[in-house]
Amino acid sequence: MNFDFDDDQAALREFGLELAGRTEDAYWQEADLEYRFPQEFWDSLAEAGMLGIALPEEFGGGGKGLLELAIAVEGIAEGGGGMEGGSIFLAGPVFGGCLLDRHGTQAQKEAYLPGLASGQMCAGAFTEPESGSNITAIKTRAELRGDRYVINGQKVFISLVQQSQQIVVMARTQPYDPEHRTRGISLLLGDLPSDAVRTAPFKKLGNRFMDTNRVYFSDYEVPAENIVGEEGNAWGPLYDVLNPERIILGAAAVGTGNLCIRRAVEYAKERSPWGKPIGAYQSLQFPLAQARIHLESARLKVYQAAWLYDQGRDVGVAAAMAKYAAAHAALDAADWAIQVHGGAGYVVDSGIERHWRNLRLYRMSPVSDEMTLNYLAQQDLGLPRSY
Numbered sequence: 185m186n187f188d189f190d191d192d193q194a195a196l197r198e199f200g201l202e203l204a205g206r207t208e209d210a211y212w213q214e215a216d217l218e219y220r221f222p223q224e225f226w227d228s229l230a231e232a233g234m235l236g237i238a239l240p241e242e243f244g245g246g247g248k249g250l251l252e253l254a255i256a257v258e259g260i261a262e263g264g265g266g267m268e269g270g271s272i273f274l275a276g277p278v279f280g281g282c283l284l285d286r287h288g289t290q291a292q293k294e295a296y297l298p299g300l301a302s303g304q305m306c307a308g309a310f311t312e313p314e315s316g317s318n319i320t321a322i323k324t325r326a327e328l329r330g331d332r333y334v335i336n337g338q339k340v341f342i343s344l345v346q347q348s349q350q351i352v353v354m355a356r357t358q359p360y361d362p363e364h365r366t367r368g369i370s371l372l373l374g375d376l377p378s379d380a381v382r383t384a385p386f387k388k389l390g391n392r393f394m395d396t397n398r399v400y401f402s403d404y405e406v407p408a409e410n411i412v413g414e415e416g417n418a419w420g421p422l423y424d425v426l427n428p429e430r431i432i433l434g435a436a437a438v439g440t441g442n443l444c445i446r447r448a449v450e451y452a453k454e455r456s457p458w459g460k461p462i463g464a465y466q467s468l469q470f471p472l473a474q475a476r477i478h479l480e481s482a483r484l485k486v487y488q489a490a491w492l493y494d495q496g497r498d499v500g501v502a503a504a505m506a507k508y509a510a511a512h513a514a515l516d517a518a519d520w521a522i523q524v525h526g527g528a529g530y531v532v533d534s535g536i537e538r539h540w541r542n543l544r545l546y547r548m549s550p551v552s553d554e555m556t557l558n559y560l561a562q563q564d565l566g567l568p569r570s571y
């Protein structure tokens with residue numbers, strides 16, 4: 185077992201750190217306060233070829249794997265980008281890129297992957313208001329009429345719909361069958377914007393740089409050839425989006441947690457209300473050291489999950505563990521970074537509280553703690569389904 189980065193991986197990490205370091209914290213603060221998408225940063229990622237890292241070279245990508253993407257994302261988050269700079273990668277590389285790379289037809293790859301590698305965005309519309317975590321109970325329907333699927337239904341909490349040129353919609357092409365809950369689910373790749381797709385954005389605790397919306401589909405037409413994978417049999421392809429999503433968010437969280445710890449340590453070395461730096465007190469040293477243990481452990485799990493994905497191996501349990509471990513480690517790190525900063529950590533100008541608000545999301549999204557633990561209880565421990 186070799187835990188060293190190879191040259192390309194080391195270079196990606198360094199470049200991620202450096203690229204993120206070019207952006208002032210004030211930029212992210214403004215995006216947060218104004219609910220503004222960081223278009224300039226996104227453009228710089230596209231220009232540097234970062235969005236296509238894990239996409240095949242023949243479609244304009246870098247020909248690397250999810251592991252390399254995770255390493256780059258972690259570097260960007262740690263270098264100052266935080267969850268904004270890290271989770272933004274879901275918008276194209278994961279929602280559209282991972283899905284089409286594994287399950288797209290040649291025509292779909294040719295039509296969409298070069299755009300995704302160079303800055304087009306793709307939203308992922310899975311969650312619905314009534315069914316929530318119980319995603320097999322979705323009601324959105326896609327009906328084949330001639331050479332088009334016509335989609336009707338409602339989704340909720342869908343991110344980046346207003347920025348995206350494409351959207352992957354999970355819809356039922358056959359009615360729900362309680363005996364075979366995952367059957368009859370299809371994934372359709374539609375183009376945006378469209379008059380048939382209406383959005384209503386939310387105000388939020390964090391993650392404000394991404395629009396998050398109620399989405400209403402009214403006779404939204406998608407060409408029949410844009411179905412991804414087999415009709416009614418998209419449960420497997422869906423998890424080739426949801427697992428990389430967990431892994432990339434885990435990488436972003438680890439980077440953000442380490443960013444928070446670095447800022448806390450810098451502050452703790454300077455701030456001296458009693459005449460010596462607060463970093464000399466064990467009451468602050470211990471939780472910071474513990475946070476580092478949890479972040480480093482989560483980091484290894486993120487890398488292992490990404491590696492398994494790249495090998496084409498079963499990654500469900502590892503991805504669930506990685507995302508859970510990373511989200512908790514990073515949230516705890518951000519919480520202690522606020523504590524170390526005292527009152528200064530609670531105000532916007534410190535650039536600390538924003539990370540806590542952003543990270544809080546990942547105890548409930550894209551899959552909640554409770555659903556993760558349900559899944560691990562069944563899949564890892566072999567215990568019965570409790571719900």
Ligand SMILES: Cc1cc2nc3c(=O)[nH]c(=O)nc-3n(C[C@H](O)[C@H](O)[C@H](O)COP(=O)(O)OP(=O)(O)OC[C@H]3O[C@@H](n4cnc5c(N)ncnc54)[C@H](O)[C@@H]3O)c2cc1C
Pocket residue numbers: 308309310311312315316317318340341342343344388391396545548549550551552553554555558571
């Ligand atoms: C900012 C933001 C961005 C998002 N972006 C997207 C996106 O781009 N695309 C997308 O499709 N979705 C997105 N989501 C949705 C997100 O994935 C869901 O919020 C999440 O899956 C939880 O679903 P829910 O909110 O309906 O919670 P619910 O399912 O209503 O759950 C509520 C609570 O009950 C618990 N619970 C539910 N069922 C069980 C059970 N069986 N056992 C134990 N506990 C249970 C949950 O863990 C949770 O604590 C986003 C959400 C947010 C807040």
